[in-house]
Amino acid sequence: MADPRTRTLASKTAPEAAPPKQVIDFDPCMRCNVREMSVCADLTPDELEHLAEIVTDQTVDTGHAIFSEGDDAGSLFNVTGGVVKLYKLLPDGRRQITGFLFPGDFLGLAVNEQYGYSAEAVEPVKLCRFPRVPLERVMDRYPHMKARLFTMASNELAAAQDQMLLLGRKTARERIASFLLQLQSSAKRRGQPVNPVRLPMNRGDIADFLGLTTETVSRTISAMKRAGVIALREGGNVDVRDQDGLDAIAAGERAEA
Amino acid sequence: MADPRTRTLASKTAPEAAPPKQVIDFDPCMRCNVREMSVCADLTPDELEHLAEIVTDQTVDTGHAIFSEGDDAGSLFNVTGGVVKLYKLLPDGRRQITGFLFPGDFLGLAVNEQYGYSAEAVEPVKLCRFPRVPLERVMDRYPHMKARLFTMASNELAAAQDQMLLLGRKTARERIASFLLQLQSSAKRRGQPVNPVRLPMNRGDIADFLGLTTETVSRTISAMKRAGVIALREGGNVDVRDQDGLDAIAAGERAEA
DNA sequence: CAGGCTCATTGACCTAGATCAAGGCCGAAC
DNA sequence: GTTCGGCCTTGATCTAGGTCAATGAGCCTG
Numbered sequence: 140m141a142d143p144r145t146r147t148l149a150s151k152t153a154p155e156a157a158p159p160k161q162v163i164d165f166d167p168c169m170r171c172n173v174r175e176m177s178v179c180a181d182l183t184p185d186e187l188e189h190l191a192e193i194v195t196d197q198t199v200d201t202g203h204a205i206f207s208e209g210d211d212a213g214s215l216f217n218v219t220g221g222v223v224k225l226y227k228l229l230p231d232g233r234r235q236i237t238g239f240l241f242p243g244d245f246l247g248l249a250v251n252e253q254y255g256y257s258a259e260a261v262e263p264v265k266l267c268r269f270p271r272v273p274l275e276r277v278m279d280r281y282p283h284m285k286a287r288l289f290t291m292a293s294n295e296l297a298a299a300q301d302q303m304l305l306l307g308r309k310t311a312r313e314r315i316a317s318f319l320l321q322l323q324s325s326a327k328r329r330g331q332p333v334n335p336v337r338l339p340m341n342r343g344d345i346a347d348f349l350g351l352t353t354e355t356v357s358r359t360i361s362a363m364k365r366a367g368v369i370a371l372r373e374g375g376n377v378d379v380r381d382q383d384g385l386d387a388i389a390a391g392e393r394a395e396a
Numbered sequence: 397m398a399d400p401r402t403r404t405l406a407s408k409t410a411p412e413a414a415p416p417k418q419v420i421d422f423d424p425c426m427r428c429n430v431r432e433m434s435v436c437a438d439l440t441p442d443e444l445e446h447l448a449e450i451v452t453d454q455t456v457d458t459g460h461a462i463f464s465e466g467d468d469a470g471s472l473f474n475v476t477g478g479v480v481k482l483y484k485l486l487p488d489g490r491r492q493i494t495g496f497l498f499p500g501d502f503l504g505l506a507v508n509e510q511y512g513y514s515a516e517a518v519e520p521v522k523l524c525r526f527p528r529v530p531l532e533r534v535m536d537r538y539p540h541m542k543a544r545l546f547t548m549a550s551n552e553l554a555a556a557q558d559q560m561l562l563l564g565r566k567t568a569r570e571r572i573a574s575f576l577l578q579l580q581s582s583a584k585r586r587g588q589p590v591n592p593v594r595l596p597m598n599r600g601d602i603a604d605f606l607g608l609t610t611e612t613v614s615r616t617i618s619a620m621k622r623a624g625v626i627a628l629r630e631g632g633n634v635d636v637r638d639q640d641g642l643d644a645i646a647a648g649e650r651a652e653a
Numbered sequence: 654c655a656g657g658c659t660c661a662t663t664g665a666c667c668t669a670g671a672t673c674a675a676g677g678c679c680g681a682a683c
Numbered sequence: 684g685t686t687c688g689g690c691c692t693t694g695a696t697c698t699a700g701g702t703c704a705a706t707g708a709g710c711c712t713g
Binding site: 657664 | 687689698708
Binding site for chain 2: 225227229230231233234235237248249250255256282285286288289292293294295296297299300301302303304306307308309347348349350390391392
């Protein structure tokens, strides 16, 4: 399996000349645009400084891997820009996307020293990377960061259970509606416009997330467009025309619409 | 929605007469049969004593609820005997079972003060119950118990991702095979026989766990029986006759068998 | 500004699994 | 020991969504 990952290190924009002994830029965390919604929320400047000592910035291009299932789980990551997809593969190539990550989300939890899924950039991604061992050392000193990680993992678990309900029991129409709602609430959480909701991933990715095929995703979206529930905007973005209708479909309350 | 839960409190078998000031039985945790595989693993006698102060034993009969989705999430539980199913419902009654719990498993993690799923006894269940607030107080004092909880939650998350792959992309045959393998490894972890694997839940529960119908579960099991991969024993238990074949089917490597 | 990508859409048809419908097989109740 | 009520199994049929195939709509690139 070829490894197309990208590792453009892009930290330390400060000049190399001036500072004396050691160059530790503790600013990147201080001015992090997603800090307040990430694992790093609620940390003091002191704690941020300790984090900055171990963090590395990283960018990954569209379609390139961040890590692959089975890789040695050396680091945790925090998404600071772009969109990431997580997925698992069957030997014959069938794929299930287990989640899309947006700025503020973290990834890299592993059970036995290995990542249990692959992670790939859906669009150009910016990450900060925390090597596991030193991160754990820092977290041992600042338990509320660990608590924060636990909370985020619990949220992820709840989302996973919702997704099981979707995959096991919802119709194609309900899946698409639920997905749009997820994107809306995700955008909302990040303070972004909820209505023309951005769809950064392609139909194939949506299909592999919802347990459908690209054709069914396309047909279902067309049908919802025809029914006036949504409209397509440029860039493939989706305008929700009938929010109540969409909510009802997603909940499984409306047979036709 | 009627609430058929059962709350037989069954702690303190010691006589009420003898002891002086306060009766605190710290034995139940000390002699807990599942302690080493539960959240309580690795605790010192001292720590166990603190736990015993807040724990309550509880039994729940087959088919009765432990709690329901949306209930105030007042407690965490540890299964000490029997089997529990967790599930989510759609308004029209469609159900997705998100997991089966066995002795040693815990339940009750919640995101915003409410349980995100319902829990019900598949067969008579014994639990120990930890009220959330005092438990958190205890865990603040003993961080490795929190760490243990985090590890178990991470394992659950990994299992949830496997289940998404199953629900989104596997065939009925692959789902049944994967399910039997799950039961095997769960039994193994608890030191129980792996080969005639016990199937304590009925076909409807299996169906709602695997995103199928009872009929399809039944037919698929019959087909695997006919193919010589498994055999049914009394009590509905399953004898795995061709372990390699079963493994191959579950992984999605074998079209026919 | 034509050729060659990739991705989305739509149509025609097919199939895995759902649905509908009997029976069969217990174990519990009397 | 008969009746009853769950389950489980099996058969017949249906259908939501998959598969196969064609066409269209951007976009790079040269």
